[in-house]
Amino acid sequence: EYEWSTIPQNRREPKRFEEGSQQHQCKTPRDFFRHQYFEAYDLRHQELESRFQQHQSLKQILSLENILLKAANGDSYQEDFESAKLSCFKDHINFSNLEKQLPLLADMVKQALPCVKQVTKNLYHL
Known part of the structure; x- marks a missing residue:
């Protein structure tokens, strides 16, 4: 272990910065x-x-991702969906159209890639 024999020299601050107490x-x-x-x-x-501990919008983005993952797996996503309707994306996402399209996502995933369901479930549980 290295032992330091000296410390840097203490320099006084200019008087205009001093506020009565001495510097440590x-x-x-x-x-x-x-x-x-x-x-x-x-x-x-x-x-x-x-x-x-990012901004609140990161949590809302993760909530939207969970909705898509749950819809792709055929799981219930209504609770997350209702909270997403109140999020900061309410002006940017047409939730009525999304609500109609989400049930189709599970069928699309089953047709396109049968193994995606298992992969997304494993990712969701991480």
Whole structure:
């Protein structure tokens, strides 16, 4: 393990930026680099959190995908369909036409690729 013998020199901020209290000064190299490590760790953690907790529209897109997968498998999709009608896509999707066309999707899938039903069920359960 490498031991740091010195820490970067503390520099005073210009007086115009000082607000009365003194700037924190690390006494040991370990304290300095510990602070640097946790600052970088917190930044990465927040980036990952924001990446995986996307905007609400991502959840609504996944809901639409689930409707299509369930319709293709011949499963019931009415609960998801009703919530999708209230989503941000209500102005962009003609849900009355979609409601008429979704029952046909299962027949199309059966005719086109019989193994798709099994594949989509396996993907849906992941």
